[in-house]
Amino acid sequence: MSVLVVGSVALDTIETPFGEAEEVLGGAAIYSSVAASLFTQVRLVGVVGSDFPQEHIDLLLRRKIDLAGLKRREGKTFRWSGKYGYNLNEAETLETQLNVFEDFRPEIPEGYRDSELVFLANIDPELQLQVLEQVSAPKVVTCDTMNFWINGKREALLELLKHVDIIILNDAETRQLANEPNLVKAANILRGFGPRYVIIKKGEHGVVMFTSSSVLSVPAYPLEYIFDPTGAGDTFAGGFMGYLDTCGELEEANLRKAIVFGNALASFVVEEFSLRRLARVHLGEARDRFREFKRMSHFEEM
Amino acid sequence: MSVLVVGSVALDTIETPFGEAEEVLGGAAIYSSVAASLFTQVRLVGVVGSDFPQEHIDLLLRRKIDLAGLKRREGKTFRWSGKYGYNLNEAETLETQLNVFEDFRPEIPEGYRDSELVFLANIDPELQLQVLEQVSAPKVVTCDTMNFWINGKREALLELLKHVDIIILNDAETRQLANEPNLVKAANILRGFGPRYVIIKKGEHGVVMFTSSSVLSVPAYPLEYIFDPTGAGDTFAGGFMGYLDTCGELEEANLRKAIVFGNALASFVVEEFSLRRLARVHLGEARDRFREFKRMSHFEEM
Numbered sequence: 001m002s003v004l005v006v007g008s009v010a011l012d013t014i015e016t017p018f019g020e021a022e023e024v025l026g027g028a029a030i031y032s033s034v035a036a037s038l039f040t041q042v043r044l045v046g047v048v049g050s051d052f053p054q055e056h057i058d059l060l061l062r063r064k065i066d067l068a069g070l071k072r073r074e075g076k077t078f079r080w081s082g083k084y085g086y087n088l089n090e091a092e093t094l095e096t097q098l099n100v101f102e103d104f105r106p107e108i109p110e111g112y113r114d115s116e117l118v119f120l121a122n123i124d125p126e127l128q129l130q131v132l133e134q135v136s137a138p139k140v141v142t143c144d145t146m147n148f149w150i151n152g153k154r155e156a157l158l159e160l161l162k163h164v165d166i167i168i169l170n171d172a173e174t175r176q177l178a179n180e181p182n183l184v185k186a187a188n189i190l191r192g193f194g195p196r197y198v199i200i201k202k203g204e205h206g207v208v209m210f211t212s213s214s215v216l217s218v219p220a221y222p223l224e225y226i227f228d229p230t231g232a233g234d235t236f237a238g239g240f241m242g243y244l245d246t247c248g249e250l251e252e253a254n255l256r257k258a259i260v261f262g263n264a265l266a267s268f269v270v271e272e273f274s275l276r277r278l279a280r281v282h283l284g285e286a287r288d289r290f291r292e293f294k295r296m297s298h299f300e301e302m
Numbered sequence: 303m304s305v306l307v308v309g310s311v312a313l314d315t316i317e318t319p320f321g322e323a324e325e326v327l328g329g330a331a332i333y334s335s336v337a338a339s340l341f342t343q344v345r346l347v348g349v350v351g352s353d354f355p356q357e358h359i360d361l362l363l364r365r366k367i368d369l370a371g372l373k374r375r376e377g378k379t380f381r382w383s384g385k386y387g388y389n390l391n392e393a394e395t396l397e398t399q400l401n402v403f404e405d406f407r408p409e410i411p412e413g414y415r416d417s418e419l420v421f422l423a424n425i426d427p428e429l430q431l432q433v434l435e436q437v438s439a440p441k442v443v444t445c446d447t448m449n450f451w452i453n454g455k456r457e458a459l460l461e462l463l464k465h466v467d468i469i470i471l472n473d474a475e476t477r478q479l480a481n482e483p484n485l486v487k488a489a490n491i492l493r494g495f496g497p498r499y500v501i502i503k504k505g506e507h508g509v510v511m512f513t514s515s516s517v518l519s520v521p522a523y524p525l526e527y528i529f530d531p532t533g534a535g536d537t538f539a540g541g542f543m544g545y546l547d548t549c550g551e552l553e554e555a556n557l558r559k560a561i562v563f564g565n566a567l568a569s570f571v572v573e574e575f576s577l578r579r580l581a582r583v584h585l586g587e588a589r590d591r592f593r594e595f596k597r598m599s600h601f602e603e604m
Contacts, residue, residue, distance in 0.1 A: 086483060182525075182526055202507070205508075208524065216598060216600075217521030217598050218601070219521070222486045222510065222512075223486065253602055257604065259601070293601075296517050296518060296519050297519060297520075297599045299520070299555075299562055299599075300558070302559070302589060302592055302593075
């Protein structure tokens, strides 16, 4: 099995209260691909410029990520620069240079068209739709989005959601997309747009999944040190999709475990800049953290 | 068995985006007593003025709450008036009239001195200490506090904490008392002050308990309608202590279940103004909600 991941590949410049990092590996597709690759084969679709360092390619290859869909174009790689204050839940974007990402049109290689699990990371919903047109018969389509598209491309986003099984977004995006402040009602509204499963990331407050008949709430891992939150949400989504790919069926019990694995990986990525920590996580560590989540959520029956 | 509850009794005037209520029953000791009384016998210590309506006394008596420690004094009952915006996590205090509460000195009736479980709701830590001096051999002392005392009576509060087993407070208070923004570190610091168990209320994000060797995280109940959040934290504490009193031993498994019952009751109290909903909750409903929390937190082992 394999997971198709489509999204941004970036060089990030990040400032947190604890340090700075310049032009380090980033981008939603990278975080989610590396996270998913802990569990399964990943097929990556994205674009980089001629300046994209070979060491990053090497990292992806070490994770056995299929790079047939990663285009290299003349020009500079997408760059994002952001800053976090002590409220590590929110980044202030200092600069965005789209560069080769500006006219990115996802081309799905012939060999990727049979992909059964598709993760559409946060890009223009028109491009997300283009991806789906090129995939023959996906079993599970999961997407992310952001305030920029919710505001600016609402129609395309609503069209996309008709073809989406699982939407993963944060609490502010949920409220904005549903135009409803209460999260329970907002999740119901989003399910009305198409997705059967609405997964809401609440940063340090964990993750909630709403289905037609149930709610799952998983806390975030209580960390003493959060060094750099960049990529935590994408890592969550990647871990979630990667584990789900090993499960066979899209059953709720599997979704629940996949959410916990996503959470587990997200709790590692924030410990260091960029993918430094995530790239070192091995499956045993992820499983140990899964068990810690189990203990942390446990109470006996009456 | 029984739980001794000491704290404020108030008449609240409340404004929320959904309505207004004038001079309704309130106060930390009232919310926590009524919540605890669902599970066990409650002994209440507080003070009311000569204007305190008989219907409120009747409500407490219907819950079999022992009122030997509830003094009635000449003058007016403590009044609090507050307003909530759409962020229901935070009240803006419009007015506080201490009235007879101004020179409240808790006097523990002879018949209460053998109390084994003591809940010191949020009052001046010097008064909380005076309560402990009058109780012979408590098995479990739990306290709450607030920013006003953390700032203004820090020394007395730290003295109190040496005699406290369980501290229950919200996330902002935890950070302020520990002088540490990270909740995990802050909880460790508080445990260094005395309490073995630190229970942090995070409003709509649930509750976390830190012990020397474990963490428990329980989500809040996902409500479609939160009408009035006043008293939710006190109801949590009361439900927690009341259930704990039925358990016998202060073991972690019991504390965990008590936290879920506290959460369950808090999820009812916010549905209507004052104690209107809480006073109608019966044990079967609380148990049903306990089971819903179980389903909401459940995921299988790997």
